[in-house]
Amino acid sequence: MASTPANTTEVIQLTVPSHFPIKLTPSNFSVWRRQVQSTLIGFNLLGFIDGSVKEPAAFNDSAHTIANSAHLVWYRQDQIIINALLVSCCDTIQPLIISTAKIANDAWQRLLVSYASATRGRIISLKAKLRKNPRGARSVTAYLNDMRSIADELALAQCPVSDEDIVVYVLTQLGDEYKSIMSVVRIRETPISLGELADILTDHERQLKEADDAHQSLMTSANITQRGSFGSRNQQPASIRRFRNNNNNGTANNRPNSPQGRTNRMGVVCKFCNFAGNETRVCRKLARFLKEHNVFPMQAASSYPSPTANSTIGSTSSWLFDTGASHHATPSVNPLQTFSEYTGPNEVRLGNDNSLQISHIGQSTIPTFASVLTLRNVLCVPKLQNNLVSISQLFKTNKVSVELFDSHFLVKELQTGTTQLRRTNINGVYYGPLSYEPTINTVRLSHAF
Template sequence: MASTTQTTPATTEVVQLHATTHFSIKLTPTNFPVWRRQVHSTLIGLNLHGYVDGSVQEPPKFSGSAQTATNPDYLHWVRQDQVIVSALLESCSDSIRPLASSASTAYDAWQRLATTYASASQSRARILSLKIELTQNPRGTRSISSPVSDEDLVVYILTQLGDEYHSIFSAVCVRQKPICLAELADVLIDHERQLQADDRARQTVLATANITPTTAPLRSFSEYNGPDQIRLGDGNSLHISHIGHATIPTPSSALSLENVLHAPQLHKSLVSVSQLCKANRVSVELFASHLVVNDGVEHVGLMDSLHRSE
């Protein structure tokens, strides 16, 4: 009977995977069944499921009787396996990513996620959800003198937090051991410091590329399939869908914007002052409430942002 274990890849081509296009549903502590179905279907469709279920095993590193030449099947397996690991990591929410980040293979990463969240998403989450419902009627049948448990206080605190603390709530839901008030306080303080640091990073970030959230301003554009992404000041990355050309009209001429990146996840368009000046031989003066674009040769004003409605 033929073995079901596959050690040699069926193709020498490495299939590229990106979470933004292949795994659009990010894994959270409460949606593992849906996320697993998404990953399973995609990997089966691309003939890559064996890397996570263990049926495609690591080939020998060396080939030949002397065992000195690197086995090409091994090199292919490593490359394809790490592409899958990267996509799995990218498809995890921030609170889950550390769990899989130390996994050496796709199979290892998959086992860690499945072991942790297949059942955990139904246990602690269910208990806490019931307690949250009780916060709508906190007294119930208890007498006024009944003591309030630490877990009841933890639930009350968590339900008063904003959306920016959702990752903390998710992490508490999957814990098998209840979190105490002192530990929760430390976690919330650390998270608040991180939020403040992220805000400072967003406020100080400078655009080093021309970026738009839609293709509407682009006069011409083409689809982008490369590996590059847009790195934000807070450490996150945005997927680039297209690259094109745009112009900014002025009373005397049009300013050209080359290599404009289309990033659908962006909320506002960004213009690189450096690229604008180099492409059009202009200079930009920045004021407290507006900016002025000057001709670099005749030193006359071409555009004042105070007089623009966009």
């Protein structure tokens, strides 16, 4: 479409604050150029900067005695456009136009030459970011907003990205917890829209959070229920009271019934069952509670089998805390509270360069004194012999520190320094407790949206 003024005798005034409110800076040329082009198209003046409106002859005769009024109108309009371009540029860019540009087309072409390469570099940078922008710890909503923002910037730079490409970039960088969704989207006959994908991902994120919250609530309620049921001696079952009475009678027959002995015993109160005269370290009620919830107290070295090449003690009783492991791993899905089939290409490489296949990936926990330690992205490797905890991954997921000693190790809360877990070093191996849940939730996703 030819860009010529609608009325050759009319000069259109341009007000920069109203028509060009965005000032040109070295980093926003694409947006500023779009603003200028849109405004000039609206006034039918785009030809002055793209060169389609040519400069009329200055005179109507060969003797140059009769001035051409059309040239005067063109010249006045052209200078108004140059002034608008000048005022809409920042101070560092204005000299570029003033020094050499005589007409609006010259000023425009010089700006294009100066900033086209910078814009191209910006496009390459945005495309690279779009391809390598993993979700990490961000929420699905925040991640999708970031990806949309990058796509919008590319569109403003006149390099739009299709919705189907954005969907691919998003799905390939969400993480292992969302691989099942990618598998379903891949077999769809029709492309999925960004809005529909956002709804599906948000709902899946909610389900993952509910599963994690349910697990945390289960551990907490188990402690509260057990402690509340036996908070006083009067509330204890009769069988327990009879056992303790018989035990006290037997003790009285075997040692002197001294007032000093009774005084020392009455000064001791179990911190678990609040029973006077009962020590916490020998409380049978506490021992039974820990056993029911698969929390094993620290035992002597003789109670653990010696780890050998064929030993599988880690796979059935404990987690092995390993400073050299890059990922958590387990030979069975039993310790996993949530899991899904692993469809990726990766394998577990051992120290002897042997590789083991991964069957599932999921989440587990380790009980502590006050709460639990969360193990995310636990790899299920059926041919593995032990349950392994990657200390480096433990740091990333939980705000804790680990201190290793000759006979034991401690897991402490990072901010307060409170000890959350204390376990034994057995023959050079650091063992941690294994936690099983009463149900295993397998992640499934319907193929129909």
